[in-house]
Amino acid sequence: MARYPALPLFAALKGLYEVIGRDFSMTSIKAQPGIMKIDLYVGGASHVEGVAEVVKLSSNENPLGPGDAAKAAYARAGHALHRYPSSDHAELRAAIGAAHGLDPERIMCGAGSDEILGYLCHAYAGRGHEVIYTEHGFAMYPISALAAGATPVKVPERDRVVDVEEILKAANGKTRLVFLTNPGNPTGTVISEREVSHLAANLPDHVLLVLDGAYVDYTDGWDGGARLVERRENVVMTRTFSKLYGLGGLRVGWIYGPSHVIDVMNRMRPPFNLSVPQLEVARAAAGDLAHVTRCRAENTRMRDWLTGALRALGLAVDESHANYVLARFANPEQADACNAHLQSQGLIVRQVANYGLPEALRITIGDEPACRRVAHAIGQFLEGAT
Numbered sequence: 001m002a003r004y005p006a007l008p009l010f011a012a013l014k015g016l017y018e019v020i021g022r023d024f025s026m027t028s029i030k031a032q033p034g035i036m037k038i039d040l041y042v043g044g045a046s047h048v049e050g051v052a053e054v055v056k057l058s059s060n061e062n063p064l065g066p067g068d069a070a071k072a073a074y075a076r077a078g079h080a081l082h083r084y085p086s087s088d089h090a091e092l093r094a095a096i097g098a099a100h101g102l103d104p105e106r107i108m109c110g111a112g113s114d115e116i117l118g119y120l121c122h123a124y125a126g127r128g129h130e131v132i133y134t135e136h137g138f139a140m141y142p143i144s145a146l147a148a149g150a151t152p153v154k155v156p157e158r159d160r161v162v163d164v165e166e167i168l169k170a171a172n173g174k175t176r177l178v179f180l181t182n183p184g185n186p187t188g189t190v191i192s193e194r195e196v197s198h199l200a201a202n203l204p205d206h207v208l209l210v211l212d213g214a215y216v217d218y219t220d221g222w223d224g225g226a227r228l229v230e231r232r233e234n235v236v237m238t239r240t241f242s243k244l245y246g247l248g249g250l251r252v253g254w255i256y257g258p259s260h261v262i263d264v265m266n267r268m269r270p271p272f273n274l275s276v277p278q279l280e281v282a283r284a285a286a287g288d289l290a291h292v293t294r295c296r297a298e299n300t301r302m303r304d305w306l307t308g309a310l311r312a313l314g315l316a317v318d319e320s321h322a323n324y325v326l327a328r329f330a331n332p333e334q335a336d337a338c339n340a341h342l343q344s345q346g347l348i349v350r351q352v353a354n355y356g357l358p359e360a361l362r363i364t365i366g367d368e369p370a371c372r373r374v375a376h377a378i379g380q381f382l383e384g385a386t
Helices: 004-022 068-080 090-100 114-125 138-149 165-172 193-202 227-232 259-268 278-284 289-312 332-344 368-385
Strands: 107-111 132-135 151-155 175-181 208-212 235-240 255-256 324-328 360-364
Touching: 068 090, 068 278, 068 289, 068 360, 090 107, 090 165, 107 114, 107 259, 114 138, 114 175, 114 208, 114 235, 114 255, 132 138, 132 165, 151 165, 165 193, 175 324, 193 208, 193 227, 227 255, 227 360, 255 259, 289 324, 289 368, 332 360, 332 368
Parallel strands: 132 151, 132 175, 175 208, 208 235
Antiparallel strands: 107 255, 235 255, 324 360
């Protein structure tokens, strides 16, 4: 019996073992400093193993979806998929300007506000610089800072509300950007225009204040910082079509800022960063005032109802100015157990331990049946836990 035919197989297995067992950290190809410190962003869950039908209340999506004008525009856009999109986004910028009373020349559009936040970090922060964000701020802030080589600096909030004085204490010669979510995510709390103005006026001259207004469309009496942008050279405002307009799956965001910032941002973005469907659908959505008004009113109605229902169950719930509420339990263990119970009922909410709130669950404001179901299920859990 021949002994040698097995040698090629042995060699192949040996080579596979060497590849699998290789320490890739020894390669001379290295990512930029900071990249490997990034914790991967994890979005809201959308399914539960073993549960066929679920109600997703984990990603702050509009339960009413896009309006009829946006859906019709999406169907029409399919006829132009062979054409390159506009590179200046002029028609969309004009529609945004008309909807919000803003100068279209000071608007730039991106693939969701996430893309814009990344551009801001790459444009204004780098190695040796710092980017400030607050204790319960959006998880993309430190990711974007690290991707640009900058150091993210987290400052404390006060009872889940942004503390402007803590931000000012942290600002120094290395600071280049301050990210401020208002209303906060996942807290839903807001600070006043007076406080934001105080912050902008007292930051060092070289620091750019970024007002992230992803949820400002749900907030009464706050324009997201538009008036402040028009008065100052160190403030920009970002907004999105993902929430109130029901276009989360399309990814369209925008920034309003001083001309010098918009000029920098336009030099960075690719010429075709938004597709034909993105441009056409967002433009139609911006002009659909009836749908926007309906969605805002329905969110307010169900947010007030759910807040009251959860408080009646004995849970602590701050007043929310967004399209979600933050329910706080007795301790992290109770929050985890309640989350497991909700999942068993096909209800998916968001655990927010990674935002420094392990004792809390963030619950998107769904339609009325969804809100009633989640309140009932939480009541069942609490009753069984006592």
